[in-house]
Amino acid sequence: MSAEEARFEPSRTIERNLGMELIRVTEAAALSAGRWMGKGNKEMVDQAAVDAMRHAVDGVDMHGVVVIGEGEKDEAPMLYIGEEIGNGNKPDVDVAVDPVDGTRLLALGLPGALAVVATAERGSMYSAPPGVYYMEKIAVGPAMKHVIDINAPVTVNLDRIARTRQSHIDDLTVAILDRPRHQDMIRQIREAGARIRLITDGDVAAAIQAAMEDYRGIDVMMGVGGAPEAVLAAAALKCLGGEIQCKIWPRTEEERERFKADGIDLNKVYRTDDLVSGHDVSFAATGITTGELLDGVQYFGWGARTSSIMMRAHSGTVRYIQARHKWRKGVVQE
Secondary structure, three states, X not given: OOHHHHOOOOOOOOOOOHHHHHHHHHHHHHXXXXXXOOOOOHHHHHHHHHHHHHHHHOOOOOEEEEEEOOOOOOOOOOOOXXXXXXXXXXXXEEEEEEEEEOHHHHHHOOOOOEEEEEEEEOOOEOOOOOOOOXXXXXXXXXXXXXXXXXXXXXXXXXXXXXXXXXXXXXXXXXXXXXXXXXHHHHHHHHHHOOEEEEEOOOHHHHHHHHXXXXXXXXXXXXXXXXXXXXXXXHHHHXXXXXXXXXXXXXXXXXXXXXXXXXXXXOOOOEOHHHHEOOOOOEEEEXXXXXXXXXXXXXXOOOEEEEEEEEEEOOXXXXXXXXXXXXXXXXXXXX
């Protein structure tokens, strides 16, 4: 085999790709929830997405157990933690779902809302202890995965990232949720000289963009966000080869003391492999409102168009999928 031929490995298409089936699940959630864009009703946004996703996932060839979902069984009628989903066939997988990542974004008609699903081998996804809702996070792409340290000062991490990129700190862009809790971190980033992109919601998309080597709009995602979103981001970064590091973040001193009393180690650093330890990881997302990562749902008299991304850790493949969904056959498309 020549050196040129060795660069290209034949596609092993005989292997089943669960991610291709998951796209249909996120498309269903996006198509249903997208009808509520800008109508100001967060409850209906979430209900529409959950109903559609739960119905669609019944047809997926898997025996799934929800690890990241809509809450405990007594809090959520569907997609609750511990619920068994799929048609019951192999493989046995953990499932993380977020029917709408960015419920407020969608309700207000703002950019960047997504429908998200991820799977990994059974028992390989991290489930946060009861009462843990937030984590401090830092996420980067493959080139920087070995240089970041969530315990290091902000300036140190930015300097390491810049050096690895063979650039300067003022060339970097940091994505961070626009929250009062981040005032000090924002000040440190500005003093270091990096640029900032404040996001109102949706740090899963921000983590993905930070990890994408062919996307240069964000170099690193920092700050405190939801614990469930950390696991979803870890699944995506596992596929992209990036890295996320997290620490459990108590919201109050009372919560801090309760966590300590429960034996929760607040100093423990959770890395990508701690959050998703499996190797056969699939991640799928469909845009609901148009953002930088994906276009949102577009509706027409004949049907709709969707934009999705599908990733797989086993192969490292990332697919962008543009789909047309026709309500009635034979109707001329615009």
